[in-house]
Amino acid sequence: MLLEGKKALITGVANNKSIAYAVAQACxxxxxxxxxxxxxxxxxxxxxxxxxxxxxxxVVPMDVTDSNEIQQAADTVAAxxxxxxxxxxxxxxxxxxxxxxxFIETSREGFTTAMDVSAYSLVAMCQAFEPLLNPExxxxxxxxxxxxxxxxxxxVMGVAKxxxxxxxxxxxxxxxxxxxRVNAISxxxxxxxxxxxxxGFKTILSQIEQRAPLQRNISQEDVGNAxxxxxxxxARGTTGEILYVDSGYNIMGL
Ligand code: NAP
Numbered sequence: 001m002l003l004e005g006k007k008a009l010i011t012g013v014a015n016n017k018s019i020a021y022a023v024a025q026a027c028x029x030x031x032x033x034x035x036x037x038x039x040x041x042x043x044x045x046x047x048x049x050x051x052x053x054x055x056x057x058x059v060v061p062m063d064v065t066d067s068n069e070i071q072q073a074a075d076t077v078a079a080x081x082x083x084x085x086x087x088x089x090x091x092x093x094x095x096x097x098x099x100x101x102x103f104i105e106t107s108r109e110g111f112t113t114a115m116d117v118s119a120y121s122l123v124a125m126c127q128a129f130e131p132l133l134n135p136e137x138x139x140x141x142x143x144x145x146x147x148x149x150x151x152x153x154x155x156v157m158g159v160a161k162x163x164x165x166x167x168x169x170x171x172x173x174x175x176x177x178x179x180x181r182v183n184a185i186s187x188x189x190x191x192x193x194x195x196x197x198x199x200g201f202k203t204i205l206s207q208i209e210q211r212a213p214l215q216r217n218i219s220q221e222d223v224g225n226a227x228x229x230x231x232x233x234x235a236r237g238t239t240g241e242i243l244y245v246d247s248g249y250n251i252m253g254l
Contacts, residue, residue, distance in 0.1 A: 001031030002232040007081050008032045009129075011062065012090030012142070013050055014043075017192050019142055019223050020090035024054050026224030027231060032086065037062035037073055039091075057081075064091055064121035067128075074128040083134045086231045089125060089141040092194055093117040094157045100199035103155040114156045119163035126171050126182070133180050138231045141168060141184040142223075143242065145250050153199040165242055172240030181239035183230050188218040188246035213248035 008027050012020035013036055024034055034056045038047035040063050051059050058080055062073035077084055094114035098106050122141050133139075146154035147161035165184055172182040189195060189204045198204075208217050226245045229235055244250050 002228055002234065003027055003086070004031035006032045006085035006231065007035070007083070008086035008088065008231065009035050009037065009060075009077055009084055010088045010090070011037045011064075011125075012088070013038070013047055014193050015046065016050065017190075017220070018090065019187060019190060019192060019220060020088060021050065021054075022220035022224035023088050023090065023227040024056075026221070026228045027086065027088075028054055030228050030232070032231070033057055033081075035060065035077065035080070039063040064124060065116060067124060070121075070124050070128045074132060077129070078132055082132075084129060084132045085134050085137050087125060087129060087133075087137070087139040088227065089122050089139070091117060091121055092142075092157065092160070094155075094160065094197075096197050098156045099197050100153050100155075106156045111156055111159070114160040115163055118157065118160035119167055122164060122167050123171065126175065130175070133175070133178065135179045136233065136236060137180045138235070139171070139175070139180065139182045140227060140230050141182075143168075143184045143186045144189075145186055145244075145246060147186075148250070151204065157198075168242070169240045176239060179236075181230075181235065183235070183239060183241045183243060185223060185226050185230065186242050186244045186246060186250070187223045188212070188249060190218065190220060190223070208247055208249055211249065211252055212246065213251065216247055218245055218247055 010024045036051045036059045060073045060076045095110045098110040143161045146158035168184045
């Protein structure tokens, strides 16, 4: 088992279609111990049964827009586990109105919100959890190709994902001397709550089937398996990297 006994804090489980759910499931299959965070009390009821189903040891509130709550989550993890081996950041948010139409119309508030929740949150989490990270711990975030190229309607989230990916590289340098690795998985499109907010999402899915080398969309399980690799010692020489799990779509020119 690749992750035997490793302690993994998983963010971003909203339901059983969430990418984080698949990541948690795959980590569990490889022997990891799990804990889950949720944003705000209202969501506790949704996350608790999923945590139980996946054998989670505890759940902890962590709305990433609140630095105190992130610190409290780190304190809870410290009290329960003492340290942590795997941090999974699977969090993103932009206003629905900013995920359609012209990017130029993004408001200052919409831009700031998308950046804060979707990009800065990784930095804030790394800050708060740094003292708890075991040597050779693995931190990973979820990103999307709209950071690199223009994807219609992805708009401000593309900009936020570009910031997230750059943050992965800078964090990898800061945490590298401790042998802590920071990477991101750039996942192909998957039907989830978050992606349902993106206008024309079905067109993106059909484009992959037509143009990606593997001629199929990826599955949640494909991402889970890649996450196990990044979390495990098999990837101990890899940091600051963006690993594409997208049926090869990103390599295509025309
Ligand atoms: P999801 O199931 O809707 O997960 C998104 C999660 O972010 C939810 O659990 C959501 O919680 C959480 N979140 C939003 N605001 C938050 C806050 N302030 N504090 C803490 N958590 C917050 O959708 P998903 O597609 O699995 O998304 C997971 C990650 O994968 C995201 O980073 C997304 O951009 C990325 N990704 C998705 C795709 C795709 O096609 N689906 C492709 C590439 C990358 P609530 O729902 O409870 O608010």
